[in-house]
Amino acid sequence: MGQDSIVIVGGGLAAATTVNELREQGHTGTISLIGQEQELPYERPPLSKGYLQGNDKLEDFTVNPASWYQEHNVQLHLGVRAEKIDRENQQVSLSDGSTVDYDQLVLATGARPNLGGKQPFEGHDLPGVHLLRTVEQARALRETLSEDTQLAVIGSGWIGMEVAASARSRGARVTVYSPDEVPLAKVFGDRFGHHLLELHQRNGVDVRTSTRVDSIQETDGHLEVVSSAGTSRADVVLLAIGAVPNIELAHEAGLKTERGVIVDASLRSSDPKILAIGDIAEAFNTSLRRQLRVEHWDNAIRQGKLAAATLLGQDQNYDWAPYFFTDQFDLGMEYVGYSAPEDISVVRGDTETGEFIVFWLSEGKVTAAMNVNIWDVNDTLRGVLGKSIDQERLTDQSVDLAEL
Ligand SMILES: Cc1cc2nc3c(=O)[nH]c(=O)nc-3n(C[C@H](O)[C@H](O)[C@H](O)COP(=O)(O)OP(=O)(O)OC[C@H]3O[C@@H](n4cnc5c(N)ncnc54)[C@H](O)[C@@H]3O)c2cc1C
Structure with missing residues (x-):
């Protein structure tokens, strides 16, 4: 071998x-x-x-x-x-x-960016409409972002929200179109979803929730986003509606x-x-x-x-819990585990301070955990997965995380 x-x-x-x-x-x-x-x-x-x-x-x-x-x-x-x-x-x-x-x-x-399934999103191929998967696409998008730009982000998943935050840091005016009532709440629960939504709003992102975009049109040399909330003008559009393997x-x-x-x-x-x-x-x-x-x-x-x-013929297995991270404005988070939408979530710390940990539980066992603006704890959280731990102990900050 x-x-x-x-x-x-x-x-x-x-x-x-x-x-x-x-x-x-x-x-x-x-x-x-x-x-x-x-x-x-x-x-x-x-x-x-x-x-x-x-x-x-x-x-x-x-x-x-x-x-x-x-x-x-x-x-x-x-x-x-x-x-x-x-x-x-x-x-x-x-x-x-x-x-x-x-x-x-x-x-x-x-994977590649989703263009909308069998029937591609109307207007996805217009000049000024961007996708984001490669460095070439990132370079092209970056070149358009300045204080004069009105950026429309279609989709409120991780990439859409991260781009919104980065575009704001370059001074662009940003609108995010989200089909959901609260972005990312389906996976992370309402509380964290609201936290993220408010973070974006505080930083000047116009998040249009419960809004479906029907198409992107080109009218008189500029782009228009046609949605369930009406038609809005944009200089640049990012289509960020997921990925296809x-x-x-x-x-x-x-x-x-x-x-x-x-x-x-x-x-x-x-x-x-x-x-x-x-x-x-x-x-x-x-x-x-x-x-x-x-x-x-x-x-x-x-x-x-x-x-x-x-x-090389070694006997090893795929046995670890999924992990990912995001950075948006002054929020950095890491998530480890695999929770289902019906799992219950409990928060350790105060979301108002911006520094907290969320645990998800199913049948009393921890399925996932997320540290927000608290660092060097994710390995400890990984160790808690699968354990039956009392909710009160999980959320009691006087109990050391390592003791859990
Ligand atoms: C903008 C962006 C931000 C992200 N941010 C995060 C994050 O914050 N946290 C996180 O956990 N994950 C993040 N991810 C996800 C992470 O980057 C991916 O999970 C990771 O890149 C997957 O790696 P991969 O090697 O499987 O695929 P890829 O990185 O997609 O690489 C696959 C490569 O194969 C090439 N290829 C495809 N078909 C062929 C072919 N037939 N012949 C030759 N080459 C081919 C593709 O062109 C590509 O270069 C992000 C992804 C994107 C796009």
């Missing part, structure tokens, strides 16, 4: 982490990385935060410099798309007409796919020579005892490492 020729399709964080880990663990066989973007693999969270604000540079969040790949003898095929997998001959066809042979193949093709390559190769590529706890697909990781993987989580697909930075890193372990 140490000599296997390994091909990794996808030039994102999950792919780059697998490469790093393989070489770190002494894999000596050929490694080829195929990525359709021109850039070296980079992390995406800064695209809606520091990079959009103009504070971070691409090299700050590029996983490895070009020299690293050379020194570690990794064959990079950038700006090239993997178009077909021939499973019988263990070969991948690329958009430049070449082919690459593999002993083992890792798919890490990530890039599973077509796997599906067309006959691998089992549902909402993602179905993989087992060691990340092997229905073809044991092919693994899938990161945003596309619908993997069996041994702690939660269910298939799970998550679109988080931490997952791309952890699954990248696990894939390397599997490729």
Whole structure:
């Protein structure tokens, strides 16, 4: 196995982490990385935060410099798309007409912005309407943001809300269109949803809740957002209505796919020579005892490492709780666990102060926890997951977190 020729399709964080880990663990066989973007693999969270604000540079969040790949003898095929997998001959066809042979193949093709399903959102392709997934798209959006800009953000998920905050920091006037009564409340509960909503309102974002956008129109050289609340003018629009996993390559190769590529706890697909990781993987989580697909930075890193372990014949499993983070204005938070909308939530601390912890519980057991503007506690919170702890103890600040 140490000599296997390994091909990794996808030039994102999950792919780059697998490469790093393989070489770190002494894999000596050929490694080829195929990525359709021109850039070296980079992390995406800064695209809606520091990079959009103009504070971070691409090299700050590029996983490895070009020299690293050379020194570690990794064959990079950038700006090239993997178009077909021939499973019988263990070969991948690329958009430049070449082919690459593999002993083992890792798919890490990530996700793309949702354009609205089978019937794309009317006006998504107009000039001035932006999507956000790549550094190129972030650069194009950043160039439009100034004090003279009226930005309309369609969608109030994490990316929409983060972009709203970053655009305000560049002085733009921002309207967010949210189909929900309270953004993100379906997942995080009303209390945290309101907290976030008020944070945005305090910072001058016009959040139009319970508002459905029907289309984007171009009239007399400017854009108009047509919604259930009427028609409003915008200079720039960001369509941020979720992401779609890039599973077509796997599906067309006959691998089992549902909402993602179905993989087992060691990340092997229905073809044991092919693994899938990161945003596309619908993997069996041994702690939660269910298939799970998550679109988080931490997952791309952890699954990248696990894939390397599997490729090298080690017996490891996908057994950790999901984790993610966000930064908006002066709010930073980390969430760990997996809660269902019907779980009850309790708050430790005072939301008014902006520093608090939320726990979610189901049948008395902690399913998830979120620290807001309180740092270096997330590992402790991870340790609380799955435990039966009295709600009063959870919320009693005189009880040390570590004691829980
Ligand atoms: C703007 C933004 C902000 C985010 N912020 C956060 C955050 O704050 N916290 C958090 O936890 N997560 C965040 N995320 C999510 C996180 O970035 C993703 O979960 C992570 O990037 C997934 O990594 P990946 O390697 O699976 O996929 P990706 O990073 O999407 O990389 C996949 C790569 O594969 C390429 N590719 C696709 N198909 C092919 C093909 N056929 N051939 C060759 N290459 C192909 C793609 O072009 C892409 O370069 C954010 C995402 C975005 C877009």
